[in-house]
Amino acid sequence: xxxxxxxxxxxxxxxxxxxxxxxxxxxxxxxxxxxxxxxxxxxxxxxxxxxxxxxxxxxxxxxxxxxxxxxxxxxxxxxxxxxxxxxxxxxxxxxxxxxxxxxxxxxxxxxxxxxxxxxxxxxxxxxxxxxxxxxxxxxxxxxxxxxxxxxxxxxxxxxxxxxxxxxxxxxxxxxxxxxxxxxxxxxxxxxxxxxxxxxxxxxxxxxxxxxxxxxxxxxxxxxxxxxxxxxxxxxxxxxxxxxxxxxxxxxxxxxxxxxxxxxxxxxxxxxxxxxxxxxxxxxxxxxxxxxxxxxxxxxxxxxxxxxxxxxxxxxxxxxxxxxxxxxxxxxxxxxxxxxxxxxxxxxxxxxxxxxxxxxxxxxxxxxxxxxxxxxxxxxxxxxxxxxxxxxxxxxxxxxxxxxxxxxxxxxxxxxxxxxxxxxxxxxxxxxxxxx
Numbered sequence: 001x002x003x004x005x006x007x008x009x010x011x012x013x014x015x016x017x018x019x020x021x022x023x024x025x026x027x028x029x030x031x032x033x034x035x036x037x038x039x040x041x042x043x044x045x046x047x048x049x050x051x052x053x054x055x056x057x058x059x060x061x062x063x064x065x066x067x068x069x070x071x072x073x074x075x076x077x078x079x080x081x082x083x084x085x086x087x088x089x090x091x092x093x094x095x096x097x098x099x100x101x102x103x104x105x106x107x108x109x110x111x112x113x114x115x116x117x118x119x120x121x122x123x124x125x126x127x128x129x130x131x132x133x134x135x136x137x138x139x140x141x142x143x144x145x146x147x148x149x150x151x152x153x154x155x156x157x158x159x160x161x162x163x164x165x166x167x168x169x170x171x172x173x174x175x176x177x178x179x180x181x182x183x184x185x186x187x188x189x190x191x192x193x194x195x196x197x198x199x200x201x202x203x204x205x206x207x208x209x210x211x212x213x214x215x216x217x218x219x220x221x222x223x224x225x226x227x228x229x230x231x232x233x234x235x236x237x238x239x240x241x242x243x244x245x246x247x248x249x250x251x252x253x254x255x256x257x258x259x260x261x262x263x264x265x266x267x268x269x270x271x272x273x274x275x276x277x278x279x280x281x282x283x284x285x286x287x288x289x290x291x292x293x294x295x296x297x298x299x300x301x302x303x304x305x306x307x308x309x310x311x312x313x314x315x316x317x318x319x320x321x322x323x324x325x326x327x328x329x330x331x332x333x334x335x336x337x338x339x340x341x342x343x344x345x346x347x348x349x350x351x352x353x354x355x356x357x358x359x360x361x362x363x364x365x366x367x368x369x370x371x372x373x374x375x376x377x378x379x380x381x382x383x384x385x386x387x388x389x390x391x392x393x394x395x396x397x398x399x400x401x402x403x404x405x406x407x408x409x410x411x412x413x414x415x416x417x418x419x420x421x422x423x424x425x426x427x428x429x430x431x432x433x434x435x
Contacts, residue, residue, distance in 0.1 A: 047149035054204045054211045064301045073115035077101040080300030082361045104143035116145045124148045126182040139353045214297040305365035306334045327373035
């Protein structure tokens with residue numbers, strides 16, 4: 001009997017709690033006083049600008065966000081059954097929830113789905129997951145990412161802040177019940193607008209000036225190459241002081257652009273039968289220091305997103321030890337917190353209905369054992385475990401299991417002492433070598 005058949009035969013809908021906090025929840029009432037039933041708003045205009053100017057048109061924004069989404073999407077979901085004692089046992093490959101994680105919908109693999117979810121979260125500050133359930137069931141069998149820049153929150157008043165979601169495409173709106181949507185968002189401290197406060201605040205908002213400066217630097221560089229020279233005014237030195245006619249000006253501009261414009265004509269010598277003078281009105285690319293400016297902009301992006309720029313082609317500090325440390329800090333400061341948020345959402349939105357329907361304690365989680373930067377060296381791991389053993393934090397058998405060793409039938413402390421002595425000898429030798 002498949003999971004869906006078991007759900008059909010065993011599922012009993014649970015009644016919602018009758019506990020009501022409306023009267024005493026002064027905080028919610030104060031925050032939601034401006035919410036009117038049916039009121040809605042979206043960040044469509046802002047998010048579309050961030051997507052266009054901060055990601056599609058800006059190489060720094062794309063590099064940083066693709067690095068994060070690319071790394072996180074490779075961490076595949078694992079579906080477990082959790083025992084009462086907290087032990088996890090991975091489910092079979094043909095388990096419906098496990099198959100859903102591998103292929104959330106007809107158009108995406110689990111990796112594609114996760115990449116899109118993490119990209120929306122980091123670029124736009126919001127990620128809306130949409131769940132589709134078959135008729136007669138209360139579990140999702142397909143998952144989609146809604147376009148965050150086209151999703152609007154609909155309020156049901158202060159008692160029901162989020163009543164539904166509207167999907168706005170080509171001027172048409174489609175209402176989606178709130179229970180079919182999970183909204184992941186970044187922290188938003190703004191409390192000026194009761195509806196817009198419900199959206200996450202993208203980190204790119206803090207980078208608007210950097211995005212404008214960076215895009216302007218690229219535009220300036222392109223213009224400098226297209227024109228072949230810095231901006232300025234070319235004029236003939238006419239002895240009688242006669243001004244050029246409009247027709248003559250246009251003809252001279254056209255001739256200059258044809259013969260000296262574009263990168264392939266850069267540095268080409270101009271010959272003239274009359275005296276000419278040049279009045280500079282701009283700076284050369286070298287004077288503008290565009291290369292260094294772009295490097296600084298890249299570091300701005302990385303600083304706001306919380307990881308070192310050495311991971312995304314900043315070669316100024318690309319030594320191996322710095323790179324390895326930067327990788328470890330990326331996972332500790334960015335990767336793991338975002339993964340925890342993403343998998344918490346999957347457990348609440350997807351796994352919980354399966355738990356309710358089947359009585360099996362499903363848990364969706366991940367494993368980082370294949371991330372080299374997070375793995376301890378064998379000596380570091382042994383030292384840590386021996387210290388825990390010495391302080392009675394773990395048993396002798398647990399020590400062997402965590403070291404990947406077979407547990408002896410009759411463990412003796414002599415073996416532990418020999419290992420500790422060997423470790424101390426190795427450390428002393430290393431200290432002497434340094435000295």
